[in-house]
Amino acid sequence: MVATTQAHSSYDVDAMVHGLYTDGVIAQKAAFSPEWADRMREDIEVAFEEAVNRPGGAVGRGPKRYYVEIHPQAMRGFVDLVTHPWVVAVCESVLGPDYQVVELGFDIPFAGAQNQPWHRDFPSPPETYEGHRLTSLAFNLTAVDTEPDMGPFEIAPGTQWEPGLEFNHQMFPDKAEWPRYEALGQRKYPRRGDISARSALTIHRGTRNESQKPRPVLVLGVDAPGAGHAELHDPQVTPDYYESLPELVRRHLHCRVVDELEPIVQKHQIEGLVMGAP
Numbered sequence: 001m002v003a004t005t006q007a008h009s010s011y012d013v014d015a016m017v018h019g020l021y022t023d024g025v026i027a028q029k030a031a032f033s034p035e036w037a038d039r040m041r042e043d044i045e046v047a048f049e050e051a052v053n054r055p056g057g058a059v060g061r062g063p064k065r066y067y068v069e070i071h072p073q074a075m076r077g078f079v080d081l082v083t084h085p086w087v088v089a090v091c092e093s094v095l096g097p098d099y100q101v102v103e104l105g106f107d108i109p110f111a112g113a114q115n116q117p118w119h120r121d122f123p124s125p126p127e128t129y130e131g132h133r134l135t136s137l138a139f140n141l142t143a144v145d146t147e148p149d150m151g152p153f154e155i156a157p158g159t160q161w162e163p164g165l166e167f168n169h170q171m172f173p174d175k176a177e178w179p180r181y182e183a184l185g186q187r188k189y190p191r192r193g194d195i196s197a198r199s200a201l202t203i204h205r206g207t208r209n210e211s212q213k214p215r216p217v218l219v220l221g222v223d224a225p226g227a228g229h230a231e232l233h234d235p236q237v238t239p240d241y242y243e244s245l246p247e248l249v250r251r252h253l254h255c256r257v258v259d260e261l262e263p264i265v266q267k268h269q270i271e272g273l274v275m276g277a278p
Contacts, residue, residue: 103221151209
């Protein structure tokens with residue numbers, strides 16, 4: 001089955017689904033231009049400076065590593081991203097026609113960031129470990145060209161199906177299992193403009209940033225109906241911005257429409273990541 005986009009490009013939807021149901025991660029190279037990614041980085045830097053100076057704005061995901069959630073209109077390329085034909089095709093084919101965009105944020109490992117513990121981002125639901133169905137996806141877009149010394153993202157393909165009921169908080173495998181994940185692990189070196197999609201249940205970690213450069217990465221979280229992650233996030237838009245959005249975006253964006261944007265105090269804090277791996 002092949003989905004044909006408005007840009008007259010074609011995507012092999014079966015291959016998309018197969019990749020997410022086997023490895024747990026897929027990617028589209030050069031989905032955007034490097035210049036588009038540079039504008040994204042500018043928006044990330046502005047948002048980080050605002051968030052790091054208020055309580056609950058930037059949460060620790062390990063030493064020298066932060067996660068920040070932002071409102072859609074804080075990112076100039078938000079509509080470009082959520083209407084990109086590859087993103088839409090992945091969401092529809094894996095999560096169904098009524099998928100919801102529930103989260104927009106970014107992760108920044110700065111110089112000196114350490115290895116994270118191997119983990120998944122939330123406990124696996126029964127729909128996944130019993131029903132073999134993915135109910136959410138995370139899209140990642142790097143804001144820099146990733147080099148080996150910049151603490152690349154590492155993922156253990158195929159581990160999205162492990163129930164993890166015995167994991168600490170059902171998210172953190174026992175250290176005795178780490179060698180198995182290290183043997184499976186694949187480090188990723190995306191370039192500006194690339195997009196990846198993954199199941200956040202696939203066991204992964206951020207690695208040690210030995211460079212002097214930060215490695216900011218945008219995160220877009222998308223749910224199938226009923227997945228339940230929307231309650232952990234609070235994206236807001238103003239009425240004029242909401243009215244300016246294409247109908248496709250309004251249909252799929254989970255958000256509050258408010259007269260004045262309120263700072264996001266993050267609800268999805270992963271305590272096991274705060275200290276980093278020993």
